[in-house]
Amino acid sequence: xxxxxxxxxxxxxxxxxxxxxxxxxxxxxxxxxxxxxxxxxxxxxxxxxxxxxxxxxxxxxxxxxxxxxxxxxxxxxxxxxxxxxxxxxxxxxxxxxxxxxxxxxxxxxxxxxxxxxxxx
Amino acid sequence: xxxxxxxxxxxxxxxxxxxxxxxxxxxxxxxxxxxxxxxxxxxxxxxxxxxxxxxxxxxxxxxxxxxxxxxxxxxxxxxxxxxxxxxxxxxxxxxxxxxxxxxxxxxxxxxxxx
Numbered sequence: 001x002x003x004x005x006x007x008x009x010x011x012x013x014x015x016x017x018x019x020x021x022x023x024x025x026x027x028x029x030x031x032x033x034x035x036x037x038x039x040x041x042x043x044x045x046x047x048x049x050x051x052x053x054x055x056x057x058x059x060x061x062x063x064x065x066x067x068x069x070x071x072x073x074x075x076x077x078x079x080x081x082x083x084x085x086x087x088x089x090x091x092x093x094x095x096x097x098x099x100x101x102x103x104x105x106x107x108x109x110x111x112x113x114x115x116x117x118x119x120x
Numbered sequence: 121x122x123x124x125x126x127x128x129x130x131x132x133x134x135x136x137x138x139x140x141x142x143x144x145x146x147x148x149x150x151x152x153x154x155x156x157x158x159x160x161x162x163x164x165x166x167x168x169x170x171x172x173x174x175x176x177x178x179x180x181x182x183x184x185x186x187x188x189x190x191x192x193x194x195x196x197x198x199x200x201x202x203x204x205x206x207x208x209x210x211x212x213x214x215x216x217x218x219x220x221x222x223x224x225x226x227x228x229x230x231x232x233x234x
Contacts, residue, residue, distance in 0.1 A: 004164075033222070042124075042211050042224030043165075056220055091165070108155070109222065111165040 002026060004112035006092050012118045013082055020078045021115045025094030032075050033109060034067055035091040036060065043091055049075060050097075082119045089114045124214050126225035133202045134233050140187075141197045141228045143212030151217040154188065154195045159227075160208040168210070171195065199230075207232045 005024045013019050025032050030051050035043035046065070047057045051072040061067075064082075069075040079086055093109040123146045133139035145154070156168040171179045171188050178186050183203075187196045199206055212225040 040226065042213075042226050043222075044224075045221045048220055058221075093165075108167055108170060110167070111157075113164040 004092055004094050004110055006090075006112040006115050008115060009113060010116050010118075012120065014120050015082060015084060017082055018078065018080045019082055019117065020076055021090055021092075021117075023075045023077070023092030023094075023112055025074070025092070026096075026110055027073075029094035029096045029110075030072070031095045031097050032069055033093040033095070034075070034077050035093065037089040037091055037114070038087075046077075079117075082117075084119045087117055087119045089116050124212050124223050124225040126210075126212055126228050128228045129226070130229045130231070132231040132233055133199070133206075135202055135204060137202055138198060138200045139202055139230065141199075141210050141212075141230070143195045143197070143225055145193050145195065145212070145214045145223075147193065147214065147216070149216045153215045153217070154186075155213040155215070155222075156184070156186070156195075156197045157211045157213060157224075158206075158208045159211065160205075165211070169197065202232050204232050204234060206230060 007022045011019055033048040034046040036046055037043045045058050046061050047067050049069040052069050064080045067077045091114045092112040095109045125144045128142055152173045154171045157165045158168045159165040169179050169181045169184050171186055178188050183200045185198045209227045209229050211227045214223045
């Protein structure tokens with residue numbers, strides 16, 4: 001399978017615990033995005049990486065959240081001291097972005113299946 | 121700020137018929153990209169179709185086509201000859217040419233009636 005994979009698919013934790021999710025992007029993709037999706041809503045941007053550099057973070061990403069992409073390949077998203085409001089689907093997406101004369105290329109994102117987090 | 125609005129939370133269509141899903145967006149940019157993504161129940165999101173704003177021609181992809189009205193900031197998706205497998209949540213998304221964030225609408229849940 002050469003698509004985007006995420007692990008675990010489901011995570012149930014107690015409030016106050018730390019959790020870590022992993023995303024493996026499509027191998028040749030240089031960009032990796034994290035989104036959060038709550039019921040009845042579209043995905044909300046959290047952060048993205050260009051290779052190993054984290055270039056942008058949303059205001060949704062509080063200091064309890066940290067993301068890494070140490071070698072420019074897989075990425076991890078850690079949530080410390082989880083709260084019930086963190087319950088959501090966490091989506092990862094990857095893309096291959098190229099610079100063209102017009103600026104960045106179309107940057108079609110390919111999504112993983114998501115990790116559903118439930119905080120009790 | 122960029123926003124994407126999908127005003128139809130739910131839509132239904134008879135199998136083999138045609139349905140149009142609406143999307144409007146707000147931006148001050150002139151160069152950007154628009155996307156429709158499909159998210160089947162309990163399955164991952166996949167790209168349906170994309171449109172570059174500088175192209176006047178509407179994008180088509182088999183049974184899927186868009187009606188892109190740049191002046192009106194409207195980007196609707198037409199699904200022809202609807203099939204049972206088209207049942208899903210459909211999200212409209214926007215990205216500027218220079219920006220890095222995707223902005224998604226709240227989605228339209230499409231039901232296909234046999």
